[in-house]
Amino acid sequence: MEKLKSLADLKRIREEAKTKLDLRVRGDNPEGLVQVKVAMATCGIASGAKQTMDFFVEELDKRGIGAVVTQTGCMGYCYAEPTVEVQLPGQESVVFGYVDRKKADEIIEKYIKNGELVEGIIPVNYEKID
Amino acid sequence: MKEIALHILDITQNSIKAGANEIRITLSESIPDDLLSLTIADNGKGMDAESCRRASDPWFTSRTTRKVGLGLPLLKMNAGLTGGGMTIDSEPGKGTTVNATFGYKHVDRPPLGDVSGTIALMILSNPSINIVYSHICEGKEWSISTSEIKEALGEEAVTDLTIVRHLREIINGNVAEIRNFQTGYDKY
Numbered sequence: 001m002e003k004l005k006s007l008a009d010l011k012r013i014r015e016e017a018k019t020k021l022d023l024r025v026r027g028d029n030p031e032g033l034v035q036v037k038v039a040m041a042t043c044g045i046a047s048g049a050k051q052t053m054d055f056f057v058e059e060l061d062k063r064g065i066g067a068v069v070t071q072t073g074c075m076g077y078c079y080a081e082p083t084v085e086v087q088l089p090g091q092e093s094v095v096f097g098y099v100d101r102k103k104a105d106e107i108i109e110k111y112i113k114n115g116e117l118v119e120g121i122i123p124v125n126y127e128k129i130d
Numbered sequence: 131m132k133e134i135a136l137h138i139l140d141i142t143q144n145s146i147k148a149g150a151n152e153i154r155i156t157l158s159e160s161i162p163d164d165l166l167s168l169t170i171a172d173n174g175k176g177m178d179a180e181s182c183r184r185a186s187d188p189w190f191t192s193r194t195t196r197k198v199g200l201g202l203p204l205l206k207m208n209a210g211l212t213g214g215g216m217t218i219d220s221e222p223g224k225g226t227t228v229n230a231t232f233g234y235k236h237v238d239r240p241p242l243g244d245v246s247g248t249i250a251l252m253i254l255s256n257p258s259i260n261i262v263y264s265h266i267c268e269g270k271e272w273s274i275s276t277s278e279i280k281e282a283l284g285e286e287a288v289t290d291l292t293i294v295r296h297l298r299e300i301i302n303g304n305v306a307e308i309r310n311f312q313t314g315y316d317k318y
């Protein structure tokens with residue numbers, strides 16, 4: 001593939017890929033998209049949250065899953081970083097702890113694709129420090 | 131933090147929390163001056179003099195989910211270890227500017243790391259904030275911003291997952307170009 005040097009190059013290849021994008025009906029119904037929030041405070045970053053986020057961004061795109069991946073702050077589970085909050089369309093969100101690349105792969109394959117719960121969920125009633 | 135890029139990701143989170151809608155990140159490097167300077171300036175809610183003074187104290191934090199705040203203290207420590215330092219300028223209602231300087235050739239200076247990937251991720255996950263990244267190397271400068279990308283590709287382009295890979299490539303290529311005009315930068 002040619003090297004991208006400018007935004008003009010990027011614009012061109014995006015137009016070429018437009019049909020592929022349309023298939024995924026991006027942006028039309030944000031509620032229909034899977035929401036993935038990676039905790040990115042000091043504790044998360046120090047534990048490798050960036051690699052986890054890179055993985056989600058790359059793999060969800062490769063596997064053709066319509067998703068929004070964003071950063072969030074510390075959710076108070078510093079001991080279990082990197083933590084990731086996943087919300088499937090129309091469902092309550094679930095927080096997973098210790099999400100490395102391997103765990104992230106499991107979350108995509110089992111939870112996001114099939115709705116199967118995987119180990120490592122942090123219960124919502126977990127008490128935060130004051 | 132193991133990389134300058136991770137400090138950028140971390141400190142920028144403070145600006146996001148402060149409600150900024152514009153964040154300017156400037157990384158400037160010079161081997162002749164033995165200096166690496168990182169500046170993160172936002173137009174968020176700012177801090178009063180007391181908070182500003184205590185911001186680099188690890189036991190001070192504005193959040194309630196935990197009792198420590200390590201982002202700025204870690205940056206200060208890393209900068210200090212290389213003979214540099216950190217300053218914070220802030221005014222309530224105006225915004226905050228954090229500047230950290232590092233001894234470029236110091237053995238303890240963290241490598242730049244994946245700066246292009248970090249900037250691309252931040253642009254993707256904060257579409258409503260104008261993130262401006264400038265890289266300066268011995269007088270040569272290159273920059274990119276969220277508003278520039280939106281203008282070229284449309285509003286919702288910045289939330290497209292595919293864009294991260296391409297943005298990383300564009301940033302990498304252009305930064306490599308301004309760094310390469312004088313050899314030596316890749317060694318560090």
